[in-house]
Amino acid sequence: MGVVRKWESRTEELEAFRRQLVAAAGIHRRKDDEGRRTTKTVVDDEEERALLCVTSGVSYLGLALVNHLLLLGYSVRIIIHNPEDIEKLSEMEPCGTSEHNLEVVIANLTDIDSLEKAFEGCRGVFHTSAFTDPAGLSGYTKSMAEIEVRVAENVMEACASTSSVKRCVFTSSLSACMWQNNAQSETSPVINHESWSSESFCIEKKLWYALGKLRAEKTAWRIANERGLKLTSICPALITGPEFYQRNPTATIAYLKGAQEIYSNGLLATVDLKKVVEAHSSVFKAMNNNACGRYICFDNVIGTQSEAENLAKEIGMPKEKICGDESNNSLHRFELSNEKLCRLMSRPIRCISEY
Template structure:
Protein backbone atom coordinates (compact mmCIF):
# COMPACT_ATOMS: atom_id res chain seq x y z
CA UNK A 1 0.00 0.00 0.00
CA UNK A 2 1.35 3.38 -0.96
CA UNK A 3 1.38 6.43 1.25
CA UNK A 4 -0.30 9.55 -0.11
CA UNK A 5 1.68 12.68 0.79
CA UNK A 6 -0.17 15.93 1.21
CA UNK A 7 0.81 19.19 -0.47
CA UNK A 8 2.45 20.61 2.67
CA UNK A 9 4.82 17.66 2.93
CA UNK A 10 5.80 18.04 -0.71
CA UNK A 11 6.52 21.74 -0.21
CA UNK A 12 8.61 20.93 2.87
CA UNK A 13 10.53 18.29 0.91
CA UNK A 14 11.37 20.72 -1.89
CA UNK A 15 12.36 23.45 0.59
CA UNK A 16 14.64 21.05 2.48
CA UNK A 17 16.23 20.00 -0.79
CA UNK A 18 16.77 23.64 -1.77
CA UNK A 19 18.40 24.51 1.56
CA UNK A 20 20.67 21.47 1.42
CA UNK A 21 21.73 22.28 -2.15
CA UNK A 22 22.45 25.92 -1.35
CA UNK A 23 24.50 25.08 1.74
CA UNK A 24 26.44 22.36 -0.05
CA UNK A 25 27.38 24.77 -2.80
CA UNK A 26 28.69 27.24 -0.26
CA UNK A 27 26.76 30.06 -1.87
CA UNK A 28 27.14 33.38 -0.09
CA UNK A 29 25.78 36.57 -1.58
CA UNK A 30 25.44 40.10 -0.25
CA UNK A 31 22.45 41.90 -1.71
CA UNK A 32 24.21 45.24 -1.75
CA UNK A 33 26.90 43.76 -4.02
CA UNK A 34 24.45 42.15 -6.40
CA UNK A 35 24.08 45.10 -8.69
CA UNK A 36 27.77 45.96 -8.65
CA UNK A 37 29.18 42.78 -10.12
CA UNK A 38 30.19 43.09 -13.75
CA UNK A 39 30.41 39.53 -15.00
CA UNK A 40 31.27 39.24 -18.67
CA UNK A 41 28.42 36.89 -19.51
CA UNK A 42 29.09 37.09 -23.23
CA UNK A 43 32.79 37.90 -23.36
CA UNK A 44 32.51 41.64 -23.99
CA UNK A 45 35.44 43.82 -23.03
CA UNK A 46 35.27 45.39 -19.58
CA UNK A 47 35.60 48.83 -21.14
CA UNK A 48 32.44 48.37 -23.16
CA UNK A 49 29.26 49.81 -21.72
CA UNK A 50 27.12 46.75 -21.04
CA UNK A 51 24.08 49.01 -20.75
CA UNK A 52 24.21 49.38 -24.54
CA UNK A 53 24.02 45.61 -25.01
CA UNK A 54 20.55 44.27 -25.71
CA UNK A 55 19.88 40.64 -24.75
CA UNK A 56 16.79 38.70 -25.79
CA UNK A 57 15.09 36.27 -23.37
CA UNK A 58 12.23 34.01 -24.44
CA UNK A 59 9.50 33.40 -21.86
CA UNK A 60 10.84 36.02 -19.48
CA UNK A 61 7.86 35.58 -17.15
CA UNK A 62 8.62 31.94 -16.33
CA UNK A 63 10.47 31.15 -13.10
CA UNK A 64 13.79 30.67 -14.90
CA UNK A 65 13.15 33.50 -17.35
CA UNK A 66 12.27 35.99 -14.61
CA UNK A 67 15.40 35.14 -12.59
CA UNK A 68 17.54 35.43 -15.69
CA UNK A 69 16.05 38.79 -16.70
CA UNK A 70 16.74 40.14 -13.21
CA UNK A 71 20.38 39.05 -13.29
CA UNK A 72 20.90 40.61 -16.72
CA UNK A 73 19.34 43.89 -15.60
CA UNK A 74 21.46 43.97 -12.44
CA UNK A 75 24.57 43.58 -14.58
CA UNK A 76 23.66 46.54 -16.74
CA UNK A 77 22.22 44.77 -19.77
CA UNK A 78 19.03 45.88 -21.47
CA UNK A 79 16.58 43.02 -22.01
CA UNK A 80 14.00 42.25 -24.65
CA UNK A 81 11.45 39.78 -23.31
CA UNK A 82 9.60 37.57 -25.79
CA UNK A 83 6.08 36.53 -24.73
CA UNK A 84 3.30 34.88 -26.71
CA UNK A 85 0.13 36.38 -25.24
CA UNK A 86 -1.33 39.56 -23.76
CA UNK A 87 -1.58 38.01 -20.30
CA UNK A 88 2.21 37.65 -20.13
CA UNK A 89 2.63 41.29 -21.14
CA UNK A 90 0.45 42.24 -18.17
CA UNK A 91 2.59 40.00 -15.93
CA UNK A 92 5.71 41.89 -16.96
CA UNK A 93 4.00 45.20 -16.16
CA UNK A 94 2.96 43.88 -12.74
CA UNK A 95 6.51 42.69 -12.01
CA UNK A 96 7.91 46.10 -12.90
CA UNK A 97 5.35 47.94 -10.77
CA UNK A 98 5.87 45.63 -7.79
CA UNK A 99 9.65 45.99 -7.95
CA UNK A 100 10.22 42.31 -8.75
CA UNK A 101 12.33 43.35 -11.71
CA UNK A 102 15.33 45.32 -10.48
CA UNK A 103 17.53 47.23 -12.85
CA UNK A 104 20.52 49.50 -12.97
CA UNK A 105 20.23 53.05 -14.24
CA UNK A 106 21.08 52.31 -17.87
CA UNK A 107 19.13 49.06 -18.15
CA UNK A 108 15.89 48.94 -20.10
CA UNK A 109 13.13 46.38 -20.61
CA UNK A 110 11.29 45.78 -23.87
CA UNK A 111 8.42 43.34 -24.35
CA UNK A 112 7.48 41.86 -27.72
CA UNK A 113 4.57 39.50 -28.29
CA UNK A 114 5.27 36.83 -30.88
CA UNK A 115 4.58 33.11 -30.98
CA UNK A 116 7.77 31.09 -31.20
CA UNK A 117 5.93 28.55 -33.34
CA UNK A 118 5.23 31.24 -35.97
CA UNK A 119 7.29 31.56 -39.13
CA UNK A 120 10.97 32.33 -38.81
CA UNK A 121 10.59 35.79 -40.36
CA UNK A 122 8.48 36.95 -37.39
CA UNK A 123 11.19 35.81 -34.99
CA UNK A 124 13.92 37.48 -37.03
CA UNK A 125 12.14 40.79 -36.60
CA UNK A 126 11.70 40.17 -32.86
CA UNK A 127 15.40 39.31 -32.40
CA UNK A 128 16.71 42.19 -34.52
CA UNK A 129 19.25 44.35 -32.69
CA UNK A 130 19.92 41.83 -29.90
CA UNK A 131 23.50 40.67 -29.43
CA UNK A 132 22.62 37.35 -27.78
CA UNK A 133 19.60 35.24 -26.91
CA UNK A 134 18.57 33.06 -23.97
CA UNK A 135 15.96 30.51 -25.04
CA UNK A 136 14.15 29.42 -21.87
CA UNK A 137 10.68 28.77 -23.24
CA UNK A 138 9.29 25.25 -22.98
CA UNK A 139 6.50 23.10 -21.66
CA UNK A 140 7.50 21.98 -18.15
CA UNK A 141 6.03 18.61 -17.26
CA UNK A 142 8.49 15.69 -17.13
CA UNK A 143 6.02 12.82 -16.67
CA UNK A 144 2.77 14.05 -18.12
CA UNK A 145 1.21 15.15 -14.83
CA UNK A 146 -0.56 18.10 -16.42
CA UNK A 147 -1.01 16.60 -19.86
CA UNK A 148 2.31 16.98 -21.69
CA UNK A 149 1.50 15.07 -24.85
CA UNK A 150 3.23 13.77 -27.94
CA UNK A 151 1.91 16.75 -29.90
CA UNK A 152 3.52 19.11 -27.35
CA UNK A 153 6.83 17.33 -27.93
CA UNK A 154 6.45 18.01 -31.64
CA UNK A 155 5.73 21.70 -30.94
CA UNK A 156 8.82 21.82 -28.71
CA UNK A 157 10.97 20.65 -31.62
CA UNK A 158 9.39 23.09 -34.08
CA UNK A 159 9.91 26.00 -31.68
CA UNK A 160 13.54 25.00 -31.18
CA UNK A 161 14.14 24.87 -34.93
CA UNK A 162 12.45 28.24 -35.47
CA UNK A 163 14.39 29.99 -32.70
CA UNK A 164 17.81 28.70 -33.74
CA UNK A 165 17.13 29.30 -37.44
CA UNK A 166 16.03 32.87 -36.66
CA UNK A 167 19.22 33.40 -34.65
CA UNK A 168 21.35 32.30 -37.61
CA UNK A 169 19.50 34.76 -39.88
CA UNK A 170 19.79 37.71 -37.49
CA UNK A 171 23.17 39.42 -38.05
CA UNK A 172 23.26 41.02 -34.60
CA UNK A 173 22.86 37.69 -32.76
CA UNK A 174 26.31 36.30 -31.97
CA UNK A 175 25.51 33.72 -29.30
CA UNK A 176 22.59 31.64 -28.04
CA UNK A 177 22.12 29.90 -24.69
CA UNK A 178 19.55 27.12 -25.03
CA UNK A 179 17.77 25.62 -22.02
CA UNK A 180 17.29 21.88 -22.47
CA UNK A 181 16.79 19.33 -19.68
CA UNK A 182 18.57 16.42 -18.04
CA UNK A 183 15.60 14.40 -19.28
CA UNK A 184 17.12 14.73 -22.75
CA UNK A 185 20.12 12.69 -21.54
CA UNK A 186 19.21 10.21 -18.82
CA UNK A 187 16.49 7.93 -20.19
CA UNK A 188 18.61 5.05 -21.43
CA UNK A 189 18.13 1.29 -21.46
CA UNK A 190 19.31 0.34 -17.97
CA UNK A 191 19.46 -3.36 -18.88
CA UNK A 192 22.08 -2.62 -21.54
CA UNK A 193 23.95 0.23 -19.90
CA UNK A 194 26.46 0.56 -17.10
CA UNK A 195 24.77 2.04 -14.00
CA UNK A 196 28.03 3.85 -13.24
CA UNK A 197 27.94 5.57 -16.63
CA UNK A 198 28.63 9.30 -16.37
CA UNK A 199 26.28 11.60 -18.28
CA UNK A 200 28.33 13.77 -20.65
CA UNK A 201 28.04 15.71 -23.91
CA UNK A 202 27.55 12.53 -25.93
CA UNK A 203 24.69 11.19 -23.76
CA UNK A 204 21.19 11.21 -25.23
CA UNK A 205 17.96 9.64 -24.03
CA UNK A 206 16.94 6.56 -26.00
CA UNK A 207 14.22 7.58 -28.45
CA UNK A 208 12.52 4.17 -28.55
CA UNK A 209 12.52 3.95 -24.75
CA UNK A 210 10.88 7.38 -24.51
CA UNK A 211 8.21 6.48 -27.06
CA UNK A 212 7.47 3.05 -25.54
CA UNK A 213 7.07 4.59 -22.06
CA UNK A 214 5.27 7.71 -23.33
CA UNK A 215 7.99 9.96 -21.90
CA UNK A 216 6.95 12.78 -24.20
CA UNK A 217 8.75 15.49 -22.22
CA UNK A 218 12.08 13.68 -22.49
CA UNK A 219 11.43 12.92 -26.15
CA UNK A 220 10.60 16.55 -26.90
CA UNK A 221 13.63 17.95 -25.07
CA UNK A 222 15.98 15.42 -26.65
CA UNK A 223 14.75 16.04 -30.19
CA UNK A 224 14.64 19.81 -29.63
CA UNK A 225 18.23 19.97 -28.41
CA UNK A 226 19.46 17.74 -31.22
CA UNK A 227 17.73 20.00 -33.75
CA UNK A 228 19.29 23.07 -32.14
CA UNK A 229 22.79 21.60 -32.41
CA UNK A 230 22.22 20.46 -35.99
CA UNK A 231 21.17 23.91 -37.21
CA UNK A 232 23.81 25.73 -35.16
CA UNK A 233 26.59 23.52 -36.54
CA UNK A 234 25.33 23.87 -40.11
CA UNK A 235 24.98 27.66 -39.92
CA UNK A 236 27.94 28.47 -37.65
CA UNK A 237 26.00 29.83 -34.66
CA UNK A 238 27.81 29.86 -31.32
CA UNK A 239 25.48 27.74 -29.17
CA UNK A 240 25.58 26.70 -25.52
CA UNK A 241 23.03 24.30 -24.05
CA UNK A 242 22.30 23.69 -20.38
CA UNK A 243 20.54 20.57 -19.11
CA UNK A 244 19.21 21.29 -15.60
CA UNK A 245 17.89 18.42 -13.52
CA UNK A 246 15.78 20.56 -11.21
CA UNK A 247 15.34 24.33 -11.19
CA UNK A 248 14.48 25.53 -7.73
CA UNK A 249 14.67 28.65 -5.60
CA UNK A 250 12.69 31.01 -3.35
CA UNK A 251 8.91 30.72 -3.78
CA UNK A 252 9.31 28.07 -6.48
CA UNK A 253 6.64 25.78 -5.04
CA UNK A 254 4.06 28.55 -4.86
CA UNK A 255 4.77 29.91 -8.34
CA UNK A 256 5.16 26.53 -10.05
CA UNK A 257 3.14 23.90 -8.14
CA UNK A 258 2.54 21.55 -11.06
CA UNK A 259 6.13 21.25 -12.33
CA UNK A 260 7.42 20.93 -8.76
CA UNK A 261 5.34 17.82 -8.10
CA UNK A 262 6.10 16.52 -11.59
CA UNK A 263 9.84 16.71 -10.98
CA UNK A 264 9.50 14.92 -7.64
CA UNK A 265 7.46 12.24 -9.39
CA UNK A 266 10.15 11.83 -12.04
CA UNK A 267 12.88 11.36 -9.44
CA UNK A 268 10.78 8.69 -7.72
CA UNK A 269 10.36 6.94 -11.06
CA UNK A 270 14.11 7.02 -11.71
CA UNK A 271 14.88 5.56 -8.26
CA UNK A 272 12.37 2.76 -8.76
CA UNK A 273 13.90 1.92 -12.16
CA UNK A 274 17.40 1.73 -10.68
CA UNK A 275 16.35 -0.30 -7.63
Protein backbone atom coordinates (compact mmCIF):
# COMPACT_ATOMS: atom_id res chain seq x y z
CA MET A 1 0.00 0.00 0.00
CA GLY A 2 1.19 3.51 -0.70
CA VAL A 3 -0.21 6.96 -0.04
CA VAL A 4 -0.79 8.59 -3.40
CA ARG A 5 -1.61 12.15 -2.37
CA LYS A 6 -3.94 14.35 -0.41
CA TRP A 7 -6.65 16.19 -2.31
CA GLU A 8 -5.28 19.63 -1.49
CA SER A 9 -1.77 18.75 -2.71
CA ARG A 10 -2.65 17.32 -6.12
CA THR A 11 -0.54 18.57 -9.02
CA GLU A 12 -1.69 21.43 -11.21
CA GLU A 13 -1.56 19.13 -14.22
CA LEU A 14 -4.03 16.68 -12.70
CA GLU A 15 -6.33 19.50 -11.62
CA ALA A 16 -6.29 20.92 -15.15
CA PHE A 17 -7.01 17.47 -16.52
CA ARG A 18 -9.91 17.13 -14.08
CA ARG A 19 -11.42 20.45 -15.15
CA GLN A 20 -11.14 19.52 -18.82
CA LEU A 21 -12.93 16.23 -18.30
CA VAL A 22 -15.69 17.79 -16.24
CA ALA A 23 -16.18 20.50 -18.86
CA ALA A 24 -16.18 17.97 -21.68
CA ALA A 25 -18.78 15.88 -19.91
CA GLY A 26 -21.04 18.90 -19.59
CA ILE A 27 -21.49 18.50 -15.86
CA HIS A 28 -23.71 21.20 -14.41
CA ARG A 29 -24.53 21.55 -10.75
CA ARG A 30 -28.15 21.65 -9.73
CA LYS A 31 -29.27 24.60 -7.64
CA ASP A 32 -30.16 22.41 -4.70
CA ASP A 33 -26.66 20.92 -4.78
CA GLU A 34 -25.15 24.39 -4.83
CA GLY A 35 -26.89 25.12 -1.56
CA ARG A 36 -25.59 21.94 -0.01
CA ARG A 37 -21.99 22.72 -0.98
CA THR A 38 -21.98 25.91 1.04
CA THR A 39 -23.43 24.24 4.11
CA LYS A 40 -21.09 23.83 7.05
CA THR A 41 -20.30 20.46 8.50
CA VAL A 42 -23.34 18.69 9.91
CA VAL A 43 -21.65 15.89 11.83
CA ASP A 44 -21.76 16.17 15.60
CA ASP A 45 -18.79 16.89 17.86
CA GLU A 46 -18.10 13.23 18.50
CA GLU A 47 -17.82 12.55 14.77
CA GLU A 48 -16.12 15.70 13.56
CA ARG A 49 -12.60 14.27 13.65
CA ALA A 50 -13.57 10.90 12.20
CA LEU A 51 -11.56 9.55 9.30
CA LEU A 52 -13.56 7.12 7.18
CA CYS A 53 -12.35 4.72 4.50
CA VAL A 54 -14.27 3.82 1.33
CA THR A 55 -13.20 0.76 -0.64
CA SER A 56 -13.76 0.87 -4.40
CA GLY A 57 -13.90 4.61 -3.88
CA VAL A 58 -13.74 5.48 -7.58
CA SER A 59 -16.71 3.31 -8.56
CA TYR A 60 -20.11 4.74 -9.44
CA LEU A 61 -21.41 4.32 -5.91
CA GLY A 62 -18.04 4.93 -4.28
CA LEU A 63 -17.50 8.36 -5.82
CA ALA A 64 -20.97 9.52 -4.86
CA LEU A 65 -20.55 8.23 -1.32
CA VAL A 66 -17.18 9.93 -0.91
CA ASN A 67 -18.61 13.26 -2.08
CA HIS A 68 -21.55 12.88 0.31
CA LEU A 69 -19.34 12.08 3.30
CA LEU A 70 -17.11 15.07 2.54
CA LEU A 71 -20.16 17.32 2.41
CA LEU A 72 -21.16 16.04 5.84
CA GLY A 73 -17.77 17.11 7.19
CA TYR A 74 -15.95 13.79 7.46
CA SER A 75 -12.39 13.18 6.35
CA VAL A 76 -12.29 10.39 3.80
CA ARG A 77 -9.66 7.96 2.61
CA ILE A 78 -10.28 6.29 -0.76
CA ILE A 79 -8.83 2.90 -1.64
CA ILE A 80 -7.82 2.45 -5.27
CA HIS A 81 -6.19 -0.54 -6.96
CA ASN A 82 -3.63 1.26 -9.12
CA PRO A 83 -2.36 4.82 -9.79
CA GLU A 84 -4.36 5.07 -13.02
CA ASP A 85 -7.58 5.06 -10.98
CA ILE A 86 -6.70 8.51 -9.64
CA GLU A 87 -7.94 9.95 -12.94
CA LYS A 88 -11.45 8.77 -12.11
CA LEU A 89 -11.52 11.41 -9.39
CA SER A 90 -12.25 13.82 -12.22
CA GLU A 91 -15.84 12.66 -11.84
CA MET A 92 -16.03 14.22 -8.38
CA GLU A 93 -17.47 17.69 -8.11
CA PRO A 94 -15.71 20.08 -5.72
CA CYS A 95 -17.26 20.18 -2.27
CA GLY A 96 -16.87 23.95 -1.99
CA THR A 97 -15.53 23.87 1.55
CA SER A 98 -11.99 24.18 2.87
CA GLU A 99 -12.88 21.94 5.80
CA HIS A 100 -12.93 18.72 3.82
CA ASN A 101 -10.01 16.35 3.64
CA LEU A 102 -9.58 13.59 1.10
CA GLU A 103 -6.66 11.25 0.64
CA VAL A 104 -6.11 8.36 -1.71
CA VAL A 105 -4.22 5.14 -1.01
CA ILE A 106 -3.32 2.14 -3.12
CA ALA A 107 -4.22 -1.15 -1.48
CA ASN A 108 -4.69 -4.74 -2.58
CA LEU A 109 -8.14 -5.99 -1.60
CA THR A 110 -6.87 -9.56 -1.70
CA ASP A 111 -4.12 -8.82 0.86
CA ILE A 112 -5.18 -8.43 4.50
CA ASP A 113 -1.92 -6.72 5.50
CA SER A 114 -2.40 -4.14 2.75
CA LEU A 115 -5.96 -3.48 3.92
CA GLU A 116 -4.93 -3.15 7.56
CA LYS A 117 -2.45 -0.43 6.59
CA ALA A 118 -5.14 1.31 4.54
CA PHE A 119 -7.62 1.17 7.44
CA GLU A 120 -5.14 2.36 10.06
CA GLY A 121 -6.46 5.47 11.80
CA CYS A 122 -9.94 5.14 10.30
CA ARG A 123 -12.94 5.02 12.61
CA GLY A 124 -15.24 3.47 10.05
CA VAL A 125 -15.04 1.53 6.80
CA PHE A 126 -17.55 1.54 3.93
CA HIS A 127 -17.05 -1.54 1.77
CA THR A 128 -18.89 -0.70 -1.43
CA SER A 129 -18.20 -4.06 -3.10
CA ALA A 130 -17.61 -2.70 -6.61
CA PHE A 131 -16.09 -5.07 -9.16
CA THR A 132 -15.69 -4.94 -12.92
CA ASP A 133 -15.54 -7.79 -15.36
CA PRO A 134 -11.86 -8.71 -15.83
CA ALA A 135 -12.65 -9.93 -19.35
CA GLY A 136 -13.89 -6.47 -20.32
CA LEU A 137 -17.48 -7.64 -20.85
CA SER A 138 -20.65 -6.25 -19.30
CA GLY A 139 -21.35 -9.30 -17.21
CA TYR A 140 -20.60 -11.00 -13.93
CA THR A 141 -19.05 -14.46 -13.92
CA LYS A 142 -18.90 -17.28 -11.40
CA SER A 143 -15.24 -16.49 -10.78
CA MET A 144 -16.14 -12.88 -9.97
CA ALA A 145 -18.56 -14.16 -7.34
CA GLU A 146 -15.72 -16.13 -5.77
CA ILE A 147 -13.48 -13.05 -5.79
CA GLU A 148 -16.22 -11.00 -4.16
CA VAL A 149 -16.45 -13.48 -1.28
CA ARG A 150 -12.68 -13.56 -0.76
CA VAL A 151 -12.46 -9.78 -0.74
CA ALA A 152 -15.34 -9.51 1.73
CA GLU A 153 -13.54 -11.93 4.03
CA ASN A 154 -10.30 -9.93 3.78
CA VAL A 155 -12.01 -6.60 4.39
CA MET A 156 -13.84 -7.87 7.45
CA GLU A 157 -10.76 -9.54 8.92
CA ALA A 158 -8.76 -6.35 8.36
CA CYS A 159 -11.49 -4.25 10.00
CA ALA A 160 -11.57 -6.57 13.01
CA SER A 161 -7.75 -6.50 13.30
CA THR A 162 -7.43 -2.71 13.07
CA SER A 163 -7.93 -1.16 16.50
CA SER A 164 -9.10 2.21 15.19
CA VAL A 165 -12.00 0.73 13.17
CA LYS A 166 -15.18 0.71 15.24
CA ARG A 167 -17.84 0.29 12.56
CA CYS A 168 -18.25 -1.16 9.08
CA VAL A 169 -21.02 -0.51 6.56
CA PHE A 170 -21.18 -3.27 3.97
CA THR A 171 -22.86 -2.70 0.60
CA SER A 172 -24.69 -5.85 -0.42
CA SER A 173 -27.60 -6.03 -2.88
CA LEU A 174 -31.32 -6.67 -2.96
CA SER A 175 -30.38 -9.64 -5.14
CA ALA A 176 -29.04 -11.27 -1.96
CA CYS A 177 -32.61 -11.19 -0.60
CA MET A 178 -35.11 -11.63 -3.41
CA TRP A 179 -34.32 -14.88 -5.27
CA GLN A 180 -36.73 -17.32 -3.69
CA ASN A 181 -37.78 -20.79 -4.81
CA ASN A 182 -41.44 -20.31 -5.69
CA ALA A 183 -42.04 -24.05 -5.52
CA GLN A 184 -41.48 -24.00 -1.77
CA SER A 185 -44.81 -23.45 -0.07
CA GLU A 186 -43.22 -22.00 3.07
CA THR A 187 -41.70 -19.08 1.14
CA SER A 188 -42.77 -15.81 2.73
CA PRO A 189 -44.65 -13.37 0.45
CA VAL A 190 -42.76 -10.45 2.04
CA ILE A 191 -39.17 -9.71 1.04
CA ASN A 192 -37.55 -7.57 3.72
CA HIS A 193 -34.35 -7.24 5.78
CA GLU A 194 -34.83 -10.75 7.15
CA SER A 195 -34.97 -12.39 3.72
CA TRP A 196 -32.10 -14.26 2.10
CA SER A 197 -31.97 -15.55 -1.45
CA SER A 198 -31.88 -19.31 -1.92
CA GLU A 199 -28.28 -20.30 -2.57
CA SER A 200 -29.24 -23.51 -4.37
CA PHE A 201 -31.70 -21.61 -6.56
CA CYS A 202 -29.01 -19.06 -7.52
CA ILE A 203 -26.62 -21.86 -8.47
CA GLU A 204 -29.29 -23.70 -10.46
CA LYS A 205 -30.21 -20.55 -12.42
CA LYS A 206 -26.56 -19.40 -12.73
CA LEU A 207 -27.37 -16.15 -10.97
CA TRP A 208 -23.73 -15.47 -10.15
CA TYR A 209 -24.20 -11.83 -9.13
CA ALA A 210 -26.86 -12.76 -6.60
CA LEU A 211 -24.76 -15.68 -5.39
CA GLY A 212 -21.68 -13.49 -4.97
CA LYS A 213 -23.56 -10.84 -3.01
CA LEU A 214 -25.32 -13.47 -0.91
CA ARG A 215 -22.17 -15.36 0.04
CA ALA A 216 -20.12 -12.20 0.54
CA GLU A 217 -22.68 -10.69 2.90
CA LYS A 218 -23.07 -13.91 4.87
CA THR A 219 -19.28 -14.10 5.16
CA ALA A 220 -19.21 -10.53 6.47
CA TRP A 221 -21.83 -11.30 9.10
CA ARG A 222 -20.06 -14.48 10.19
CA ILE A 223 -16.76 -12.69 10.74
CA ALA A 224 -18.39 -9.69 12.42
CA ASN A 225 -20.15 -11.98 14.88
CA GLU A 226 -17.01 -13.99 15.53
CA ARG A 227 -14.76 -10.96 15.97
CA GLY A 228 -17.18 -8.65 17.75
CA LEU A 229 -17.18 -5.98 15.02
CA LYS A 230 -20.11 -3.59 14.59
CA LEU A 231 -21.56 -4.22 11.15
CA THR A 232 -24.45 -2.91 9.11
CA SER A 233 -25.31 -4.10 5.62
CA ILE A 234 -27.34 -2.24 3.02
CA CYS A 235 -29.11 -4.16 0.25
CA PRO A 236 -29.90 -1.65 -2.51
CA ALA A 237 -32.10 -2.33 -5.50
CA LEU A 238 -30.83 -1.55 -9.00
CA ILE A 239 -28.93 1.71 -8.56
CA THR A 240 -29.98 4.40 -11.04
CA GLY A 241 -28.92 7.97 -11.57
CA PRO A 242 -27.01 10.06 -14.12
CA GLU A 243 -25.54 7.76 -16.80
CA PHE A 244 -25.92 4.80 -14.45
CA TYR A 245 -25.59 2.17 -17.15
CA GLN A 246 -22.66 3.80 -18.94
CA ARG A 247 -20.75 4.25 -15.67
CA ASN A 248 -21.83 1.03 -13.95
CA PRO A 249 -22.45 -1.54 -16.70
CA THR A 250 -21.22 -4.70 -15.00
CA ALA A 251 -23.47 -4.42 -11.96
CA THR A 252 -26.44 -3.17 -14.00
CA ILE A 253 -26.43 -6.04 -16.47
CA ALA A 254 -25.63 -8.62 -13.80
CA TYR A 255 -28.43 -7.37 -11.55
CA LEU A 256 -30.94 -7.65 -14.39
CA LYS A 257 -30.16 -11.27 -15.21
CA GLY A 258 -33.50 -13.00 -14.86
CA ALA A 259 -35.26 -9.62 -15.08
CA GLN A 260 -38.48 -11.10 -16.47
CA GLU A 261 -38.92 -13.25 -13.39
CA ILE A 262 -38.03 -10.38 -11.06
CA TYR A 263 -40.54 -8.15 -12.83
CA SER A 264 -43.34 -10.71 -12.84
CA ASN A 265 -42.78 -11.36 -9.13
CA GLY A 266 -43.18 -7.65 -8.37
CA LEU A 267 -39.55 -7.32 -7.24
CA LEU A 268 -37.98 -5.22 -10.00
CA ALA A 269 -37.07 -2.22 -7.88
CA THR A 270 -34.72 0.71 -8.39
CA VAL A 271 -33.14 3.28 -6.12
CA ASP A 272 -31.65 6.65 -6.93
CA LEU A 273 -27.92 6.96 -6.30
CA LYS A 274 -28.40 9.94 -4.00
CA LYS A 275 -30.75 7.99 -1.74
CA VAL A 276 -28.33 5.09 -1.54
CA VAL A 277 -25.51 7.28 -0.25
CA GLU A 278 -27.87 9.00 2.19
CA ALA A 279 -28.84 5.59 3.52
CA HIS A 280 -25.17 4.70 4.00
CA SER A 281 -24.41 7.79 6.06
CA SER A 282 -27.64 7.43 8.06
CA VAL A 283 -26.96 3.86 9.13
CA PHE A 284 -23.36 4.72 9.95
CA LYS A 285 -24.43 7.46 12.34
CA ALA A 286 -27.15 5.23 13.82
CA MET A 287 -24.53 2.61 14.66
CA ASN A 288 -23.43 4.93 17.46
CA ASN A 289 -26.62 3.78 19.18
CA ASN A 290 -26.08 0.13 18.25
CA ALA A 291 -28.60 0.28 15.38
CA CYS A 292 -26.89 -2.45 13.37
CA GLY A 293 -28.37 -5.11 11.11
CA ARG A 294 -29.54 -5.39 7.52
CA TYR A 295 -31.46 -2.74 5.57
CA ILE A 296 -33.23 -3.02 2.23
CA CYS A 297 -32.98 0.17 0.17
CA PHE A 298 -35.28 1.06 -2.75
CA ASP A 299 -37.48 3.97 -3.74
CA ASN A 300 -39.43 2.62 -6.71
CA VAL A 301 -40.90 -0.71 -7.80
CA ILE A 302 -41.44 -1.12 -11.52
CA GLY A 303 -44.96 -2.47 -11.74
CA THR A 304 -46.14 -1.58 -15.24
CA GLN A 305 -44.96 -2.43 -18.74
CA SER A 306 -44.42 1.23 -19.57
CA GLU A 307 -42.04 1.62 -16.61
CA ALA A 308 -40.22 -1.56 -17.61
CA GLU A 309 -39.94 -0.34 -21.19
CA ASN A 310 -38.50 2.97 -20.02
CA LEU A 311 -35.85 1.14 -18.00
CA ALA A 312 -35.01 -1.08 -20.96
CA LYS A 313 -34.65 2.00 -23.16
CA GLU A 314 -32.26 3.65 -20.70
CA ILE A 315 -29.85 0.74 -20.88
CA GLY A 316 -30.37 -0.14 -24.54
CA MET A 317 -31.95 -3.52 -23.79
CA PRO A 318 -34.88 -5.03 -25.70
CA LYS A 319 -38.00 -4.51 -23.60
CA GLU A 320 -38.86 -8.21 -23.87
CA LYS A 321 -35.75 -8.97 -21.81
CA ILE A 322 -37.35 -7.20 -18.86
CA CYS A 323 -41.12 -7.38 -19.08
CA GLY A 324 -41.85 -10.08 -21.65
CA ASP A 325 -45.45 -9.70 -22.78
CA GLU A 326 -48.79 -9.07 -21.13
CA SER A 327 -49.36 -12.80 -20.60
CA ASN A 328 -46.23 -13.12 -18.46
CA ASN A 329 -47.90 -13.73 -15.10
CA SER A 330 -46.17 -15.06 -12.01
CA LEU A 331 -47.33 -18.05 -10.00
CA HIS A 332 -46.16 -16.38 -6.80
CA ARG A 333 -46.01 -12.64 -6.27
CA PHE A 334 -44.23 -10.89 -3.46
CA GLU A 335 -44.29 -7.71 -1.41
CA LEU A 336 -41.10 -5.71 -1.08
CA SER A 337 -40.58 -3.79 2.16
CA ASN A 338 -37.90 -1.37 3.33
CA GLU A 339 -39.84 -0.35 6.42
CA LYS A 340 -36.83 -0.84 8.68
CA LEU A 341 -34.77 1.72 6.75
CA CYS A 342 -37.70 4.13 6.68
CA ARG A 343 -37.95 4.01 10.45
CA LEU A 344 -34.24 4.71 10.76
CA MET A 345 -34.18 7.67 8.44
CA SER A 346 -35.94 10.86 9.35
CA ARG A 347 -38.13 11.01 6.26
CA PRO A 348 -40.10 8.33 4.40
CA ILE A 349 -38.68 6.98 1.14
CA ARG A 350 -41.64 4.77 0.14
CA CYS A 351 -41.89 2.09 2.74
CA ILE A 352 -43.98 -0.73 1.31
CA SER A 353 -44.87 -1.61 -2.26
CA GLU A 354 -47.17 -4.38 -3.36
CA TYR A 355 -48.09 -5.51 -6.88
